[in-house]
Amino acid sequence: MRLGNPVVVITGASSGIGRATALRCADEGARLVLAARGAAALESAARDCRKRGATVVAVTADVSDAAQVETLAARAVEEFGRLDVWVNNAAVGAFGRIADVPPEDFQRILDVNITGYVNGARAALARMTAQGGGVLINVASIVGETPLPYSAAYSMSKAAVRALSVSLRSELVLDARQDVSVCTVLPATIDTPFYQHAANYSGRKPVAMPPVYTADRVAKTVLRAMRHPRREVVAGGVAARLLMLQHKATPGTVERAIARQVDRTQLRRKPAATTSGNVHRSLDAGRKGSVDGGWHGRRRTARRRVLTAAVLAGAAAVVRKRMA
Template sequence: MRLENSVVVITGASSGIGRATALHLAGKGARLVLAARGEKALRALAKECRKRGGTAIPITTDVTDPEAMEALASRAVEEFGQLDGWVNNAAVSVFGRLTEVPLEDFRRVLDVNINGYVHGARAALPHMQAQGSGVLINVASIVGEISQPYTAAYSMSKAAVRALGVSLRSELRLDGITGVKVCTILPAAIDTPFFQHAANYTGRRVVAMPPVYTAARVARTIADVLKKPRREAVVGPAGRYLVLKHRIFPGLVEHVMAVQVDRTHLSRKHDAQDSPGNLYQPSNRIRAASVRGGWHGARRTAKRRAFAALAAAAVVVALKNRMR
């Protein structure tokens, strides 16, 4: 697919990965339909996309509403005459022990992160199948491969997103449809406001677990996959390393992941109030409509490299001990 003049729908476009992807594609001359819950943030993003050379239409919507998703796809086709790409990206999370997270919050994460993607796929695929081409991209996470403690709902949802991609690819193959592709993106920890937005019932502040990569890196990967689709793409060297090692030494990697989440994904102090975050309403935080979350920079880059080296060393030591 040529990005110039391509028509791409992006859900969860108002901040983080969605916003970075919109800005990157706009710079390539794409025609964008931007979807999220926050109207003000979307309008500002659409204006910025136009400045970068793209065409952008902001649409305030909720991915948990299947009729709204069908209307979103129809609007893209009515406005531009085609639908070349659809990026399922809207996601929320809740931190806390399984037994302590309110059930309604747990269910909300599954509804947004799983049903939201299902609704997006059901809305986009009929248009793509009718025109004989198109790329559906589902943004998952490496926690879809290696689940974390304190984020059971989010980890479950991202594993489900990977399974959704496999099922859809299989159905298209059985139907003999070769022009429509379904791809899954698995980012490692990304510098976005996502962690500040998350619901939290741990009593500890949620912070980005190093190593942390830029949202621009994910945006470039999404653009590459739109141009040349592939089944799955892991974003971030540390993510690729963990996925590879998990498939060889699952128990060991899961242990290392659990320890590192407890040590580096939550603050050491119990200094946070319980909060539903942005599960039910768009966030009003200062960085709510930003690409970045403030987790990346020169000092943090140095820390992430040091952490990656230490993590790799820990795995090597553990492997040696196991082999004795």
């Protein structure tokens, strides 16, 4: 679709990927409806978009509540007369072994990350099919293909998002609806405040595991999906794509390697306090209203390039072994 000035709804728009996407859409002249739980950070994102010339409506909403999501969609149509793009992006997470994450936190993550996307899809597709077109974009993660230890609920939810997109596309095929598209975006490790906001029951400090990419890189991928919808696209470097391919080819080898890497590089040995983070409530402190989480930079970019080269070499070795 040509962007022009479409009506775009973005959930989880107050920080990270959602905020970066909102800013990119503002630059393209989109009319925006931004949603998040935290009113102050959400209004901050709306102000930044307005400074770029966009017309913006900010709606405080918890995506796990179907009624609130329905109100969000209705508000978009009420304000702008239609709904062209819906970006399901709001998500929460927790670090810790499955046995250590409280059941109420585990369930809440699934409620936000899965049920929240289902609520968004229902509200968006009802209006898109009625008006004769639109694009639904579900932001998942490469951990939906290669789940991580200490992040079971989050990994499960992102795998479920991929399945949700497939089911929705299948239903649209059966309804002969070629005017509505469902796209899945799979970010790699992204520089956002996620690691500061997540619940933590591991006893160790979580950090972004290299290679780390900017949130704006994902935002650009989302915009490309708006213009030229694709079933599924990875947002990140070649290492992320190769990791997914390697997992399909040699799952056991990849899973063992990822387990060791997460234990060594994503969770530091430095002790960290137990916290429920933003799982049950919005956080007002720290970098809540920012796009980045401070995980990207010149040194980290250099490390990313080194790691990418190592991954490429490993992939080549696997290919040679399988061809021998």
